[in-house]
Amino acid sequence: MNAIERLQQDSSTAAPQVTRKTFDEVMVPTYAPSEMVPVRASGLDLWDQQGKQYLDLTGGIAVTGLGHCSPIVLEALQKQAATLWHVGNTYTNEPVLKLALALTGATFADRAFFCNSGAEANEAAFKLARKHAHGKHGPHKSRIVSCFNSFHGRTLFTVSVGGQSKYTEGFEPLPPEIDHIAFNDIAAARAAITDDVCAVVVEPVQGEGGVMPATPEYLQALRELCDQTGALLIFDEVQCGMGRTGKLFAYMGYGVTPDILTVAKALGNGYPIGAMLTTDEIAKAFSVGAHGTTYGGNPLACAVALSVVQTINTPAFLARVSAAAARLVAGLNAVVADYPAIFSHVRGSGLMLGIVLTDAFKGKAKDITKHAEALGLMLLIAGPDVIRLLPALVISDEQIDEGVRRLRLAVDAFQAAR
């Protein structure tokens, strides 16, 4: 019996029974998910089909900043769900305008464009940068400069701008006029950012590429080079934005202001929404009809995101993120000190942290996270050599200590299994 037959039989008798095995039968195999299937969650606690509890330090990959099923977000969602879901962009709506006011009021930006994901926010940013440059300087100003190891999404344009060739292999021909330079290398930036560049895009803290913060000097140099050449500086804060670093956006901690900022992941706490923020002058290049999306800026997503922005963007909330980050870093540093053969150091910013493995244990990050999962601790990796932590920003001191305790048990189990 195949999966569909089984589902049909199940639905004719009892509730449908699906397991991890079903994934291999009916899903396009773009992912290799864990054997554990989550069924419900609250805050940082999550339970699988067997009722086993896990402490989730992944935050759904930097998405559930306020925790799973946050009561604040749930209330906003339920209220808006009973009011107005969607009208399409032939009409505007109150939640989208309130969200745009909140985001522009809190940032350098004057204008917002809403979409449904990080890739779409970056797609909008890259298209806007091209259109802005072509209108102002002519079609020769088309080149986009990005960093190796960067990640900007999976549409053909964004994956081409991303700096990891494993993600573009087989998808050629790729969009032209995109160059990659070494991250944090000012000399390379100086050589690459010439008058034909329309945009320079960078993650202030690289996420997928290994949890690597930019140096302040690097971002400052990019700002100056963009000003000299008339290129737009785009900060991709899809992962590091929305309070993750202890600032509402990471750029605020650096004191370097971009021309375009992209946001997604934690903006909707799990409800899909992305945003591109920019200035009045640059936004003009997107005239009526130049860009758009059906769902983007719909009332339901925007009401949810507004509740998230209002909750995160308070001094007390952001100060707590920094305090929690300091406690977690101290705990992780102690683990690194106790297992010097396995771990090299901890790096990152705020509650976006990576534990870097030593050369002797290169490639073993996934093995350790598997042991952690067996012991009730959910962790991520960022490449084969870095364990990545992106817990909900509402993590308590007790949860931090419990996470570090379970991590130690996982490392012990990993060692014992070797």
Ligand SMILES: *Cc1c(COP(=O)(O)O)cnc(C)c1O
């Ligand atoms: C996740 C991510 C994206 C892509 O976002 P999607 O919502 O998956 O399209 C883009 N940039 C960065 C920095 C990310 O971490």
